Amino acid sequence: MSLDSPVSRRLLSDEVFHRLRDSIVRGELVPGEKVKDSELAERLGLSRTPVREALARLADIGLVEAKPGVYTRITTLNRRDAEKTLAVLRALDQLALETAVPVMTEQDLRSMREANRDFERAVAGDDTTAALAADDRFHAVPITAADNPVLSRIVEQVHPQIHRILYRKFSTLLGGRNTIEHHDQLIDVCATGDARAAAELSGQHWSELGGHINQLFDTNQFAEAPTA
Known part of the structure; x- marks a missing residue:
């Protein structure tokens, strides 16, 4: 809107x-x-x-x-804030998976698969808004299953800091096949009930994302034009 x-x-x-x-x-x-x-x-x-x-x-x-x-x-976009926000989101996502995987249902797994297919279609259509919405739905499944209101509230508060970076550079950061494949791999691990493996896989993905964002800062791709 x-x-x-x-x-x-x-x-x-x-x-x-x-x-x-x-x-x-x-x-x-x-x-x-x-x-x-x-x-x-x-x-x-x-x-x-x-x-x-x-x-x-x-x-x-x-x-x-x-x-x-x-x-x-x-607020401007800066590397230090991005790194600290990513560290928090990584820890929270891992906590959510460690808590949620043992209690996740087949419906939860189906919801993750459906969200990833929506994500894949949005990527193919170069629809950043729809892709980020589908990515949110994907990650919301374990967060909801974890049933931790404090965790949910903090994620909602800090996520926009990273979303505005993703929105600006979506094709570089999330637009490739690697994110779709990561989502599928995570679903498969969640289906085995191995909470630790799911958390480790998620942590690897967040680390990769942080590396890509750092590269964009290194090449000054978040520089802002002077404002009055």
């Missing part, structure tokens, strides 16, 4: 938060861009209060940074 579409009054604060978060992930609000609650409120057709609340929540999860009385801006 576009940032400029009118916002319904139901669950207003949450809707504004999700709208702004998604706009940051997609790059509609670019890293380093200064934002004003009054201008965003006008675009959304709202008062400033829910926009301020949303910006405060976005600051809590690291997508927005503010210097009171000076600026509020979209």
Whole structure:
């Protein structure tokens, strides 16, 4: 949904938060861009209060940074933050698999396979939004099966930091056959009930992703144009 579409009054604060978060992930609000609650409120057709609340929540999860009385801006992409976020996501994904694999059902495995087929079709169609949504559904299966609300909440908070990198460089980072094949391998290991092996395989994938992201930083592919 576009940032400029009118916002319904139901669950207003949450809707504004999700709208702004998604706009940051997609790059509609670019890293380093200064934002004003009054201008965003006008675009959304709202008062400033829910926009301020949303910006405060976005600051809590690291997508927005503010210097009171000076600026509020979209955080830039930097290697250090990416590395730390990836380390957290890797640990959480491994914990989810270690907890979930022993209790996963055939329906869980089917859901993972269906998500991976959707991911494969989205990759073939060069549809980044659909591919990332399918990838989220794939990884959500063990997270849900782990039945750990704290884990789920933290993943939801930190995932957007990596999603905006993936969105910008999807074809380089996730667009190849290797991710599809990794997903299939992970499903096969989960089906054996070997939680440790599943966690190790997942950790390898996160490490590979981190290496690819580092290469992009090395070649300055996340450099931002100067903002006013």
